[in-house]
Amino acid sequence: MEVDKGKGEAEETRKVAEADRDTVTLKSSDGKLFEVSKEAAARLSTVLAGMIAGGSIDDNGTDLKQIGSEALENVVDYCNKHANSIPSAALISSSISFNTAPFKEPEEWERKFVDRLSHDALFDLVEAANFLGMERLLDVTCHKISEMMKGKSPDQIREVFNIKNDYTKEELEEIRQELAWAFYDD
Amino acid sequence: MPSLKKFVEPDQWEAAPELTRRKRADAAVLMLCAQGRDVAILIFPTANGDTENMYVERLDMAVITPLLSHSFKAVEPWASRICRSLGNGLCRRNKLPLTSFMSLPDDLKIAILQRLTDGKDIARVEGVSAQLRHLVAERDGELWKTLYEEALVLAPALALARSWKDMYVARLRPSWALIWRAFHQEFLASFSSDSRIRCSKDLLSSSCSSDLTQDEQEECTVGTKAKRTRRHRRQVARNHDCMKKSHGVGAIHSPSSRYRWNHR
Numbered sequence: 001m002e003v004d005k006g007k008g009e010a011e012e013t014r015k016v017a018e019a020d021r022d023t024v025t026l027k028s029s030d031g032k033l034f035e036v037s038k039e040a041a042a043r044l045s046t047v048l049a050g051m052i053a054g055g056s057i058d059d060n061g062t063d064l065k066q067i068g069s070e071a072l073e074n075v076v077d078y079c080n081k082h083a084n085s086i087p088s089a090a091l092i093s094s095s096i097s098f099n100t101a102p103f104k105e106p107e108e109w110e111r112k113f114v115d116r117l118s119h120d121a122l123f124d125l126v127e128a129a130n131f132l133g134m135e136r137l138l139d140v141t142c143h144k145i146s147e148m149m150k151g152k153s154p155d156q157i158r159e160v161f162n163i164k165n166d167y168t169k170e171e172l173e174e175i176r177q178e179l180a181w182a183f184y185d186d
Numbered sequence: 187m188p189s190l191k192k193f194v195e196p197d198q199w200e201a202a203p204e205l206t207r208r209k210r211a212d213a214a215v216l217m218l219c220a221q222g223r224d225v226a227i228l229i230f231p232t233a234n235g236d237t238e239n240m241y242v243e244r245l246d247m248a249v250i251t252p253l254l255s256h257s258f259k260a261v262e263p264w265a266s267r268i269c270r271s272l273g274n275g276l277c278r279r280n281k282l283p284l285t286s287f288m289s290l291p292d293d294l295k296i297a298i299l300q301r302l303t304d305g306k307d308i309a310r311v312e313g314v315s316a317q318l319r320h321l322v323a324e325r326d327g328e329l330w331k332t333l334y335e336e337a338l339v340l341a342p343a344l345a346l347a348r349s350w351k352d353m354y355v356a357r358l359r360p361s362w363a364l365i366w367r368a369f370h371q372e373f374l375a376s377f378s379s380d381s382r383i384r385c386s387k388d389l390l391s392s393s394c395s396s397d398l399t400q401d402e403q404e405e406c407t408v409g410t411k412a413k414r415t416r417r418h419r420r421q422v423a424r425n426h427d428c429m430k431k432s433h434g435v436g437a438i439h440s441p442s443s444r445y446r447w448n449h450r
Contacts (some may be wrong), residue, residue: 123286123287123289123290126290126294127290127294130291130294138297142294142297142298142301143301145287145298146298146299146301146302149298149302149307149311150302150304150307151307152307152310153310154310154311154313154314157310157311157314158314158315161286161287161288162286162287163286163287163288163314163315163318164288164315165314165315166315166316166317167315167316171316175312175313175319176313179309179310179312179313181306181309181355182305182306182307182309182310182313183309183310183313
């Protein structure tokens with residue numbers, strides 16, 4: 001079986017693995033295996049934390065059927081980068097206050113991390129983060145997508161996100177008038 | 187997946203199209219118990235009802251466990267995730283692109299839209315498609331309320347507000363509010379399913395009831411989907427009461443006509 005680690009992160013992964021000799025192997029929908037430190041996985045993903053605590057982690061690769069190998073590679077890459085950049089205490093407090101505190105701005109490295117992703121990869125990553133209960137990664141990816149919407153006209157949004165216009169001509173005119181305050185600048 | 191057929195009793199298999207037709211569902215659950223690692227077998231009959239090409243999805247224990255253990259938020263719609271994973275399976279089979287903005291679950295769409303800090307951006311998203319417009323209207327309390335509260339300092343309150351969006355727009359630009367309300371009245375009729383936003387008629391008809399104490403009259407009549415407990419409504423109401431004192435606007439603070447019925 002092929003063990004595929006995040007690009008350029010192989011060494012860091014190994015270092016983490018040596019430090020606590022404790023990694024989890026995750027298996028993507030298309031059968032690729034990824035290794036990530038158990039500590040980082042439990043800290044960043046509520047779902048993986050639950051699986052680790054519940055003993056449903058498979059040594060031969062825990063099946064994550066909803067996540068493709070590309071998205072899982074990004075998730076693992078993110079976990080590794082996160083482990084090296086933010087002290088865990090700060091992260092834990094930020095993930096607990098997620099629902100009450102306003103959204104925290106992404107850090108510089110997180111911005112770069114999502115900027116290099118393709119459109120499809122970004123949406124796959126949002127879904128993966130949601131599925132795995134990774135609040136911080138969800139925050140960062142949602143922020144990126146909302147940035148892509150800001151200041152765009154409905155036509156431009158349709159084009160960027162490939163959304164079908166399901167309005168009739170009359171409805172469209174009605175909406176243009178109703179939302180005129182948003183379409184024209186002062 | 188014909189191999190799955192052996193797990194299911196033949197009469198169950200035959201009954202699946204009937205089940206879905208009767209309940210008007212897209213899928214039927216044929217089995218909901220653990221058999222080895224399988225937890226449930228669902229079946230999706232095709233539109234023309236032929237049983238040969240039925241699409242069957244097997245839910246594996248490994249898929250279900252993390253979803254069930256995801257109980258840290260009581261409101262977490264893990265059931266919708268199961269549906270989602272089934273949808274993904276269907277897309278993969280048909281070689282369709284898996285993800286785009288519209289294919290995200292509603293909660294994720296809202297999470298993204300909540301990060302738009304300018305109401306104009308959200309309004310433009312409404313102009314993109316009817317589906318998105320409906321979603322934004324449905325989650326009025328989650329999207330427009332925050333924006334309204336942020337804009338609170340900019341302009342006085344609007345007397346005939348229906349939703350947090352109305353109130354936001356009114357604060358943003360009082361003259362636009364009048365034009366908009368005229369259109370909105372027509373438009374709201376087409377969203378008849380949106381019963382969450384209480385009608386202003388409701389407010390007006392009850393505003394003359396005088397047998398309530400001052401405290402009871404504080405109740406705010408703009409619904410917030412996520413926060414509907416009495417305590418929360420009271421909290422919102424108190425904020426508006428402060429506002430009322432400073433701006434001298436009263437009509438939105440009248441109690442709901444349902445109030446007396448609930449508290450006899």
